[in-house]
Amino acid sequence: MTTHHDNTTGPLAPPIWIGPLKVDPPILQAPMAGFTNFPFRQIVRQFGGAGLLATEMVNAKGFVWLDEQEATHPDRLWGVADEPRPLAVQIWDNDPPTLAKVGRRLATEYQVSVVDINFGCPVRQVTQKAHSGSYLLSQPERMGQIIEQVVAACAPTPVTAKIRLGCARDKINATDIAQVVEGSGAAALTVHGRTAADMFRGEADWEMISAIKPYLKKIPLIGNGDLDTPEKVVRAFQNFDVDGVMIARASLNKPWLFAHSAAALRGEPIPAEPSLEEQRQLMMQHYHLVCDRFGVQKGTVLMRKYACCYAQGRHGARDFRKHVAKVTTREEFHQVVETFFPRELQPTPV
Template sequence: MAGVTNVAFRTLCRELELAKVGTVSGLYVCEMVTARALVERHPGTMHMVTFGPDESPRSLQLYSVDPDNTYAAARMIADEGLADHIDMNFGCPVPKVTRRGGGAALPYKRRLFGRIVAAAVKGVEGTDIPVTVKFRIGIDDEHHTHLDAGRIAAEEGAAAVALHARTAAQRYSGTADWEQIARLKEHVTSIPVLGNGDIFEAGDALAMMSATGCDGVVIGRGCLGRPWLFAELSAAFTGAPPPPPPTLGEVAAILMRHAQLLADHFGEDKGLRDIRKHIAWYLHGFPAGAELRRSLALVKTLAELRGLLDQLDPDVPFPPAATGPRGRQGSPASVSLPEGWLDDPDDCTVPAGAEVMHSGG
């Protein structure tokens, strides 16, 4: 969720959960940052790990291919009190990441994967900071790694594992294979197993847990333009009445609040450039008109955004067309990997250049 789950979005999600159900029970994870960039205190990375003054627990998502960098980053997080939870991300399928051996490619290297998880756990030794691990089913249908990854993560001290039930080759296309979550749950019994993939409304989460026996769910694309989804999940899990879906006027107010929070975090110019991608997700399925959508896609100031949103009909109810997938989906594709990557799953060589990116993966 690079470029999405910054402090502005997390604050908005927490505000909506508190307002709609009276409590904040969700764990809101920051954008993925690289261990190397964190240790080197790259200014952009340090800004990415900003947390709200009342945000608790503070959850930091870490990307790494190197046990040494992982240990140094985890130790830094612990020593400097930067976060209360570390989530290791081995799920990114983006070609620029996998072609260097990172993200969803890395769990194929079983021993290296285990050393990285162990390094994170060792880095927070003596604290109450849990380390969790997220990964995919595998590289493709011929190279599944999730059962080994779950076992290894548990053996190395991870507090929980999460499975995005797609392969890297699927990227975000097709449907998630929830059966693989059930298999992982049967295989890993010592720590909680969380499921991820194709949860776009609260009923999907309940259905996944019923079908797979998983202990909880992880939300990714389902919250794009739907920051109130966590309030709906909170109500569903506690048996409380579901909060009513927002009208277009309420969506516009939420969108405006999001823009203000982004402006506070980035400054108005960058904040308004950032809100543009969210606008299409917020208005997905709603009647807005092509001309207004074009204007919103070019919005530059908070005042301009407010004026454009005032043109929407506030009484339009939440439409059925607004449900379902949002964000990138794309098509399946072969996974870009380093030369010879599949030759030896026990090779512990750290991939060259995989941590050059300073943020987001």
């Protein structure tokens, strides 16, 4: 096991620099398709603790098409223009000029803090059908061309890359890819500790993430995978050679995880989890934000998956999920939450 930090020499997790951008604390919110939209980011920002937030990933080809039709910007960029910074936007495709064109728009027109390129998505629609995401890990040369062109188009806005360990367990090439990423001008590298073939099965391999660090000369290495408690975030910095961490799925039912992790890294006591009543109120606030954005009809349907996340791992979650999965109106949503959302367990009388 690689031990990176020595507590006697300074903070456990000092800020990282992504090009000219200081990220403090070095805890990043992962881009997640279908989830990290404007209302979710508002909730995360309310708690604090995330040094850099990210949008959902944006399909570059779709963006260019909208542009050519003079239509509005992609739905996934809603709110970005007026949102607090720092903020990263993640883009995906396999065509260097298309990605460069979109990167330039994001850097100049939207003035985002970071343009991130997705080389990690393992979903079939992105890999097999579009030959993008983690499919490109088998084509380091193409990755290099993409990064070089996007970096040139976005300057001085920093460009980063997110990868997996490789396409499959017998095709792990993350150390080679890391050198391509840095050599092509990227300002940071995020590595998810699984291969594309693993999808989200098994455990993320932090030893393999850590093994990449000696191959990077200047840019920060950000580790990602299975960070679902503040204690695990602390251990990632204590035990592995990473400069930053990225929290993904665990934040969907614990958006306060960033703030609690940041407190733990500062050596402060980890705050108590919000009570189930506070979590219910938070979910209702989230619901109203979603409805403000998408209207009640679409917002109610969209909120089903978030509501399921909020209940995850709580007593009575299955019953709640079963009912909330069918709601279509505001009244139904309120009623299901009132009736089925998990409540504090009453102590059994002795």
